[in-house]
Amino acid sequence: MWHKIEESIFPPTCVITGEKATSTNLDIGEQILNQLQLAKEICPICARYSLTNRTCGKCLKEPPIITLTQVGYLLDDILKEMIHQYKYHNQLFYSKLFAELLSPKINQKKVEALIPVPLHINRLSTRGFNQSLELAKFLAKNFNLPIIEAISRVIDTPQQTNLTKKERKKNLQGAFTVNKILLKNINSIAIVDDVITTGTTINEIAKLLHKSKRSLKIQAWAIAKTPKLKTKTKTLCYLE
Numbered sequence: 001m002w003h004k005i006e007e008s009i010f011p012p013t014c015v016i017t018g019e020k021a022t023s024t025n026l027d028i029g030e031q032i033l034n035q036l037q038l039a040k041e042i043c044p045i046c047a048r049y050s051l052t053n054r055t056c057g058k059c060l061k062e063p064p065i066i067t068l069t070q071v072g073y074l075l076d077d078i079l080k081e082m083i084h085q086y087k088y089h090n091q092l093f094y095s096k097l098f099a100e101l102l103s104p105k106i107n108q109k110k111v112e113a114l115i116p117v118p119l120h121i122n123r124l125s126t127r128g129f130n131q132s133l134e135l136a137k138f139l140a141k142n143f144n145l146p147i148i149e150a151i152s153r154v155i156d157t158p159q160q161t162n163l164t165k166k167e168r169k170k171n172l173q174g175a176f177t178v179n180k181i182l183l184k185n186i187n188s189i190a191i192v193d194d195v196i197t198t199g200t201t202i203n204e205i206a207k208l209l210h211k212s213k214r215s216l217k218i219q220a221w222a223i224a225k226t227p228k229l230k231t232k233t234k235t236l237c238y239l240e
């Protein structure tokens, strides 16, 4: 009932064109929605490029801690701009839209709780919100799952922009801590992030969670993954 009233007062409006978006019933018009690139040609475990959508050679050779990575889209220019508006222009309302876009692409059957990628307190106070937590809140609501903030960011690491994968890994050393008590009675979780670039951040968090509780099954969920890289030396970076 309230939903219907809300809809008539605030009809869905496209965040890009500003036009009414009643056909999608989301704050994104059909034409723009159809332009977004669904996540494809990716490895189901690590979300790296995989032409056949099958497990990539790297994951076959050395199965990573994260057993499944579920992403909605590839990070194209439209989505990049939307995420930029969300994070750097205080457009918090995007969190609901991103959760609505991502939820239908997720199979949450084997997940008991969500762990958002944390921000350091310094960045949190500058931005005013943690984009991964805000996204996780709507995903948690959609899937009826709890959020457990079991990971904290204790070192204010420099921006990962323009760092190679190796440099990113070094940059994140010791950056996170885990609150083991919150993992008690939890068997499976999904780490929630906005965009997966190299996967360094989520892998560091996964490593820490695994160290704290070996039996924990770990997935990663994100709105988007950066597409296949054209250069091997520099990653196609996205600001955290």
Ligand SMILES: [Zn+2]
Pocket (backbone or CB within 6 Å): 043, 044, 045, 046, 047, 048, 055, 056, 057, 058, 059, 060
């Ligand atoms: Zn893989």
